[in-house]
Structure formats: C-alpha cells, structure tokens
Amino acid sequence: MMSNFSDWQDRMLRAVWRHGERLPEEVLTWMAELYGERGEIPEAEFCDSWTARTFSMARSAFETVSKSVEQDIGKATTGDGFTYLTYVRDPEMGPVGEVHIKSAQVSTPDSADVLCAMAEGVQEFVMSHHRVTWPVCGEHNRGLHVDHVHETPVWTCTGGTPGGHVVRAIDPAVHL
Structure with a gap:
C-alpha cells in the first residue's frame, strides 16, 4: 500500500512542479492525510486542493499579521478600497495558483512560508499606504x-x- 502512496505522491509533486524539491514535513503530512481520506485523487483535483489550502492559509495568516499591525501602531490593513490577497493561476507558470499580497507571493501550502509571505506583503502595504515603517x-x-x-x-x-x-x-x- 505504501508504494501506491509513494507513486501517487511522486506524480502529484511533479504535477505541482515540486518533484525533487525538499518540502516541509507539514506539506508531506498533509499529502499523506489527503491520500488517506480520499485515495488516489486525480491530478487536477490535487492541484485544486493544493491551491485551496494555500489560499486558505494565506487568508488566515493575513488576519494574524493585520491584527499585529493594529495592536502595534493602530493602523488598519483592512477596509473599503483596499486590495489584499489576490489569487493568480497562470498556465505558463504552472498548474497551481499563487497567492499575492503586494509584491510577496507564495504557492506552497506550508504555514511558515505562507506566514512569511503575508508578513512581507502587509509590511510593504503599511509602508506604501500609511507611510509608516512597521x-x-x-x-x-x-x-x-x-x-x-x-x-x-x-x-x-x-x-x-x-x-x-x-x-x-x-x-x-x-x-x-
């Protein structure tokens, strides 16, 4: 049974252009759990799950960092007219989407990488919008x-x- 998972995992990592890349244990554990719950899902469904997880993590990380900004300097990073997280799926860039905030971007569903990207993006937003170093x-x-x-x-x-x-x-x- 483990060889089936290993084969599937290799195919899915090639699908998201991460084959041979050292991924955090968190991502590999998530893949094992996904396989345990749903079995050998098709490539397109896996790519959608990968992207949905990344985007969900980005929204959560954005909220965490935004609260920190408000506590530290009393400035809002939310409100009418602000564009925060954007999602891009460019077929030339690969089969999974990227989450962007300002110039920061992330496409791997790893909580540390997502939080770092959101922190850099919010920091850039605060500097450009509020003209404050934070x-x-x-x-x-x-x-x-x-x-x-x-x-x-x-x-x-x-x-x-x-x-x-x-x-x-x-x-x-x-x-x-």
Whole structure:
C-alpha cells in the first residue's frame, strides 16, 4: 500500500512542479492525510486542493499579521478600497495558483512560508499606504525583516550583534 502512496505522491509533486524539491514535513503530512481520506485523487483535483489550502492559509495568516499591525501602531490593513490577497493561476507558470499580497507571493501550502509571505506583503502595504515603517526594533529603532528560526517565522533586526538578532515571532501567539 505504501508504494501506491509513494507513486501517487511522486506524480502529484511533479504535477505541482515540486518533484525533487525538499518540502516541509507539514506539506508531506498533509499529502499523506489527503491520500488517506480520499485515495488516489486525480491530478487536477490535487492541484485544486493544493491551491485551496494555500489560499486558505494565506487568508488566515493575513488576519494574524493585520491584527499585529493594529495592536502595534493602530493602523488598519483592512477596509473599503483596499486590495489584499489576490489569487493568480497562470498556465505558463504552472498548474497551481499563487497567492499575492503586494509584491510577496507564495504557492506552497506550508504555514511558515505562507506566514512569511503575508508578513512581507502587509509590511510593504503599511509602508506604501500609511507611510509608516512597521515593525520596528525597540532597541535599535530599525525596521525589521522576515526570517525563520527553527522553522518559526520571525521578525529580525540587523542592528546590534553581527548578524542581527531575533526580535519576536511574526505570530504574536508564538513565544520564542
């Protein structure tokens, strides 16, 4: 039975142009669960599931980052006239869609990658729309950058020690 899953998984990863790419365990676990629930679904259905998962995660991550902006600086990232997340499926770019917010984009349903992309996009929005640098390191008064520490999306500052330092997790509910 495992060889059937392995064959299906290989075919589906080729379908989304990720064959041979090292994917996070979270994505591989989701694929195993999907296979366990629905069996060998067709390629088109798998691509739709992959994209739907990515887009759902992006909406959730956008809400998380938006709440952080409002708590930190009292500025809204939602409201009439704002365009947030867009979804693009370009046949020349592959069989799965991409989620965009400003210039950030993501097409893999991995929560860390999705949260990082949404954080960068919201940060870009805040800078361009509100003309405010967000978030800022309280110690060095510098704008922060998105990074990963042990697969946890974090805000880092380039000030202080060589290589900078982690200021906090992007998701305020995560404590480092």
